[in-house]
Amino acid sequence: MQTPAKTPSHALPRVELVALLAMLMSLMAFTTDSMLPAMTDLAATLAPENKSKTQLIVSVFLMGAAAGMLLWGPLSDSFGRRRALMLGVGVYVIAAAAAAFAGSLEFLVAMRFMMGFGAASARTVSQAVTRDLFSGKEQARVASLIFMFFVVVPGVAPILGQQILFLAGWRGLFGSFILFGTVMLAWFLIRQPETLPPEYRRAFRIGPILAAGREVITTPVSARYVAVQVLLYGQFGTYLSSAEQLWVDAIGVGDSFPLWFAGVSLLSAVAGFVNSRLVMRLGMRRMLLWAFGSQTIFAGLAFSLWATGLLGGDPAAQLAVFALWSVSLFFVNGLTLGNITALAMEPLPHLAGTATAVIGALGMGAGMIIAIPLGLAFDGTPRPIMLGATICSALAVLLVITDMHRDR
Template identity: 30%
Template sequence: MGSSQALFREGPVPVTSSAPVGMSARRTALIGGLMVATGPLSLTLYTPALPTIVADFATNDAAGKLSLTVYFAAFALAQLICGPLSDRFGRRGVGMAFFAIYVLGSLIAAIAPSLEVLFLGRFVQGFGVSAGVALSRAMVRDQFVGSQAIRILTMVNLILTVTPAVAPTLGSVILLFGSWHLMFVVMAGFGLAILALLGTSARETLPPENRQPINLRVILGNYRRLLMAPDFVFPALLLCLTFSGFHGFTALLPFILIDELGLTPFQFAMAMLVQTAAFILGNLVTGYLSTRIAGDRLVTIALVLLALSGLAFGILPRLYPLSILAIMAPVGIWMLGLAFISPSATTAAMAGFGAIAGAAGAMSGFFQVGGGFLGSLAAGTLFADARTALVLQLPFVAMLTIAVAMLDRWRKSRQ
């Protein structure tokens, strides 16, 4: 019993000013942001080409959406491997290994002669890119806590917005001058750039004395500890649900805006700037407010925005079926809410688990990306068409998110 308690005892957070390892807040945010940005790059660069890929392989929309689902499944599951490995061997080396896997997956997809090979490439990509979410959070938790951690995660989110802002436009330009295969060459190049950054500019943030052994019993025990802790589970569920909504409409928008409303890939990219601008604005406001109000107040603002977005998703596309604004206005409001809730929920989920920050980052990432997997899977399989999925799924997810947050607050009030 004593050894079990020692195993799960919380250790002190390393102080960056005196520790021989670690990075400044700015460098941590920059490297973490670029690592995390690889995931959305692999999604948003690719989405303008989905209808083209469906046509090239003579398949249907469901098969095109399945390529997103395969990516999310590998992304979610691999986090559970990446986190414990980083707790044992450190963040930097594990990150380099996983991003090398991501580059391999990108090259497989780039030469894919069939839909099955494309699925394989996407799976390998998702496996490798899982390091971005898990390790960036662990790197922050290794060094920072509280409002400082929220501020740094907000900086990470700001960096994260740059790639999705450029990627759809870049993807559309690639389609004008070449085939969708070139998109995966670009992804491979981005992965190589991350490898170079980790190799030359990153420093290890996990001191040797804080490392955990690779032992299946220990790994499962750490994950069990997280899943049995309401202070972890409720914030992780909020991440799961909000990102489920985000990735749900991400999978649906190309088929609504391009196939139904007739936008060209470039026009689609321009419409998606509403999503990006809203997320940037939300992160700027969150960064300003994070040092002035508590994290739970930021979550309250997010819940109001998600409620408005869910209501708008349920009403506007029905009232104005030919309007792009009726689709993109709810998207923009959802992204504002996502910007408010993500840093606060992530910090809350990681707060009490500094001794197993890699496992906590991996499990919170599993919830987040698992939500993306479920959201894209439901959007592609449970409804007759993309518009029906949009007006039914997003309001339901919004209501469920609010219910989880209210249940968490009721739980805390009774403690």
């Protein structure tokens, strides 16, 4: 099968395209991060006996997103990017409306799964459109620029979430999700024409979809970088699902948690810019090696300081070490996520939507298998999460080193 043209005449101006695709990518982040300040109120209303259960609101949402990617990618390859996005955002909006009236944690978690399932369409379509228009290092460069815009949303989301929480309670947050999804979809439908011409679409049948998925996971380069993505999501998913407990319970920042979280997120925005500049000279694999290698050192050092008691009981020292390590962990995402996706998809240009779906689903879904037990291992300190990041990054380094001979 031929590959769609990489520079369609109807492509948007680069700045608007990057902003639009970043907004699509940010739907999941906004829906996740704006909920973080509401965990205590949610626990008081729906899970007063066990606050830690509220972690499921994050992890189950991401699991729903992983499952959704397996549907929206093939659908976008069969019916086009625009139709897949319309269906997915429709599911997201309906689930958000139902979640606003949840009377139990179990029902809320179920609706969060469906919200993640629908929100996955935005992420999948964003990456598929990027792959339609660009390839190789240029794709990685554009993906890094998208990350630079995208990171602003998870940075400000907890602050916005806290303000909405003060004004309308945690149920009011779901109204903001409906508004965000509706505006995003309208912008895409009005401004971005279809990037997948009919002659390049694949029939939506189970057999071809399974075959395409099999091709993704049996292509050596793709399979290797799916594993790297699992490790990335594993360490970051642990941090994200435990963020409120880490900052509030372990570090003791109290109501200023959203400000600290926003500061860490926004500082990491420069990572996308750095990667967009360096990846063209150093190559994607070397960027991954440096990023994961640095995180192995930073996370290992932070864990050692905490585990050996060298920080003592000094709250200021603990806050400084934890904040700096948090920045380094976010920074790794900016330096690696676009590169990992580009490397995994590079051998599969004819399966852009399906490849995005399988890679994203396996990376996020398997990453949550790592994140959930690490998050539940929370012992009142950041040590379990830091140790998990050290191990995950070290394993990623090994995978990249053994693939370095492929760099060209």
